[in-house]
């Protein structure tokens with residue numbers, strides 16, 4: 001990566017993100033979040049009808065993530081929630097440092113929670129608990145979560161904590177594959193409307209260890225993953241801002257998701273990395289939203305001053321019957 005490109009993205013990021021004492025963990029400024037808000041509205045407008053909406057917290061059940069197979073594929077990226085357990089006197093001794101042999105950190109022990117690594121993981125068990133089969137037309141979902149991954153390099157577009165929005169499809173192999181394919185093409189058009197230089201390319205996940213290399217190769221060979229790449233740092237090393245994933249029957253078999261015809265359901269997801277997309281827009285169009293190309297501002301629903309217009313339809317209104325008995329309102 002050229003020093004110049006690094007300096008440029010660095011100085012843009014300095015205006016948009018405030019560092020904390022933890023590497024790869026940033027406070028977002030209002031300007032940055034305004035673009036994230038514009039992107040979120042755009043994703044909502046593009047969403048296919050009948051998608052059911054869920055917003056997940058940044059933590060999820062450890063047992064569910066274990067069952068999903070995450071520890072086999074990405075143990076190096078997982079963050080787990082640990083707490084102090086025990087009697088009040090034990091905890092007090094630890095935190096007040098009265099026990100010279102024990103740092104309070106050493107007194108931590110794992111809880112039943114882990115940090116959510118991708119927005120779609122909590123969805124599969126949730127759908128499975130309903131016990132009903134996936135209908136013939138398939139199921140669509142719109143989910144979002146703050147995600148955590150224990151990333152080793154802390155460039156400004158590789159954060160430990162980042163905002164992910166996903167659409168998920170469950171159904172037959174054809175439905176899941178078709179979903180992956182159509183959004184791969186539509187994302188190409190979307191990036192064009194946002195005037196972002198881009199390519200869509202086959203990709204693989206950063207599977208753990210030596211066996212992981214084989215898994216990555218097989219993922220590439222079977223065209224299970226594609227990414228929307230945008231040169232945020234450099235042309236040579238473009239940044240993955242979206243991904244299009246076909247999981248085959250992995251989640252369906254794990255969680256017992258079946259179709260109406262009694263077959264194991266296949267799943268696919270389209271992931272939007274909101275922080276990376278926002279950063280890519282700033283890196284391409286500059287820091288002053290008023291100077292962004294008209295087409296880009298309109299696509300994001302911005303007025304002339306670069307504020308999201310209020311004529312938006314409520315973001316959480318969707319066309320499907322909610323799973324619970326609550327009305328779907330903003």
Ligand code: 5GP
Pocket residue numbers: 118149151157158159160162164227240241242243271272273274275276277
């Ligand atoms: P995937 O599950 O395909 O690895 O990630 C989905 C999307 O989340 C990626 O395309 C990317 O936009 C975003 N993402 C993944 N890892 C990171 C990260 O370390 N930092 C940031 N800012 N976004 C990430």
Ligand code: ZN
Pocket residue numbers: 118119120121166245269270271
């Ligand atoms: Zn996903």
